[in-house]
Amino acid sequence: MNTPDTGSFGQEEIQASREVRYRVDKGSVSGIYSSRLSESIKASIRQVIRITRSDPFLLITATRLLSVQKRAAARREALATEGLQVPPVVMFSLTHQCNLACHGCYMRSLHRAETPEMTSDQLMDLVSECVDLGVSFLVMAGGEPLVRRNEILMLARAYPDLIFAIFTNGLLVDESLATEFGKLPNIVPILSIEGTEEMTDSRRREGTYEAVLLALSLLKKHHIFFGCSVTVTRENYPDVTGDQFIQEMIVHGCRLFAYVEYVPIDEGTRGLLISDEQRSDLNRYLSGFSDQYPALFIGFPGDEENFGGCLSAGRGFIHINPSGDLEPCPAAPFSDVNVTRVSLRDALGSDFLARIRSNHEMLTESGGGCALWTNRKWVSSLLTERKI
Numbered sequence: 001m002n003t004p005d006t007g008s009f010g011q012e013e014i015q016a017s018r019e020v021r022y023r024v025d026k027g028s029v030s031g032i033y034s035s036r037l038s039e040s041i042k043a044s045i046r047q048v049i050r051i052t053r054s055d056p057f058l059l060i061t062a063t064r065l066l067s068v069q070k071r072a073a074a075r076r077e078a079l080a081t082e083g084l085q086v087p088p089v090v091m092f093s094l095t096h097q098c099n100l101a102c103h104g105c106y107m108r109s110l111h112r113a114e115t116p117e118m119t120s121d122q123l124m125d126l127v128s129e130c131v132d133l134g135v136s137f138l139v140m141a142g143g144e145p146l147v148r149r150n151e152i153l154m155l156a157r158a159y160p161d162l163i164f165a166i167f168t169n170g171l172l173v174d175e176s177l178a179t180e181f182g183k184l185p186n187i188v189p190i191l192s193i194e195g196t197e198e199m200t201d202s203r204r205r206e207g208t209y210e211a212v213l214l215a216l217s218l219l220k221k222h223h224i225f226f227g228c229s230v231t232v233t234r235e236n237y238p239d240v241t242g243d244q245f246i247q248e249m250i251v252h253g254c255r256l257f258a259y260v261e262y263v264p265i266d267e268g269t270r271g272l273l274i275s276d277e278q279r280s281d282l283n284r285y286l287s288g289f290s291d292q293y294p295a296l297f298i299g300f301p302g303d304e305e306n307f308g309g310c311l312s313a314g315r316g317f318i319h320i321n322p323s324g325d326l327e328p329c330p331a332a333p334f335s336d337v338n339v340t341r342v343s344l345r346d347a348l349g350s351d352f353l354a355r356i357r358s359n360h361e362m363l364t365e366s367g368g369g370c371a372l373w374t375n376r377k378w379v380s381s382l383l384t385e386r387k388i
């Protein structure tokens with residue numbers, strides 16, 4: 001595939017992405033991390049407005065969502081004065097089910113598949129509470145979230161002011177689903193890819209790379225705002241941090257790049273963990289890419305350093321597993337409360353989450369990249385036997 005020159009990208013768009021990175025870096029962490037997080041969410045949406053200005057449909061939506069973010073942030077701040085910590089982001093693992101069996105898949109390693117999954121009604125009630133509490137956007141993952149595509153479409157139609165970031169392997173994206181996504185600009189599909197065809201297929205399955213490219217072309221055809229997600233390992237690092245990979249993904253229409261550091265849930269895969277040098281370089285690269293390309297570049301957990309470390313346990317996000325257990329993070333499957341038994345508001349008052357947040361020193365990123373996974377013995381020790 002031939003590589004296009006970068007001159008084709010608009011200076012204003014590049015200036016916008018430079019702005020986002022500058023904001024975050026300049027304001028390194030203080031106690032006001034939650035308002036900084038709200039600011040960085042708004043800054044990201046402003047950049048999306050610039051990227052989508054050539055598409056009136058997406059531009060109108062992004063502009064409306066920016067005003068929604070302001071109201072949501074104000075709602076969270078009001079609840080904070082009442083002592084309730086509402087994170088701007090709620091991560092849902094909608095299902096255990098998946099049509100792939102990738103090496104090192106955290107869901108397959110951590111979560112018991114036999115537990116019953118939340119019903120459509122329970123999901124609808126939960127998302128309704130998210131809106132009432134001022135949550136800004138939902139990350140929907142799994143397993144493969146699109147095995148519950150009808151519920152995702154139902155929820156996005158019911159709550160057009162909420163952003164749904166769908167982390168999917170892309171294999172279930174077809175013409176009819178792309179058509180539906182095209183009508184719901186508050187859905188942002190983010191397709192997983194490991195870098196080259198060889199790397200993607202060796203971790204996922206033969207033919208996955210081609211299937212993902214086909215899905216990207218369908219999303220581009222329907223003028224959807226979408227992106228790609230890369231699990232960054234020591235092996236694929238040179239490829240996925242290279243200009244060729246990024247330029248190819250931009251040609252395929254990606255306008256958001258999520259770099260998720262690999263967490264060695266399977267002890268035998270520690271060798272895949274990126275090195276400390278790669279980690280510090282990655283944060284620098286992502287800033288450089290924001291200067292160079294008209295796209296949003298997000299590093300996880302790298303960007304958390306701008307907010308004083310790990311944003312789990314409600315500082316920036318929480319995780320709800322398929323059966324409704326509220327957990328501090330997808331990589332920390334520990335919980336003292338289930339949202340099918342109590343309201344989300346009450347669940348956010350979880351003593352377990354509060355104790356994690358109040359031990360800030362344990363949340364600063366350690367050698368393993370994921371503070372909670374690295375300190376999982378300490379996390380589980382905080383858990384009281386009693387489960388509400």
Ligand code: SF4
Nearest residue numbers: 098100101102105143
């Ligand atoms: S697609 Fe995702 S959930 Fe499914 S096996 Fe692969 S990593 Fe796991």
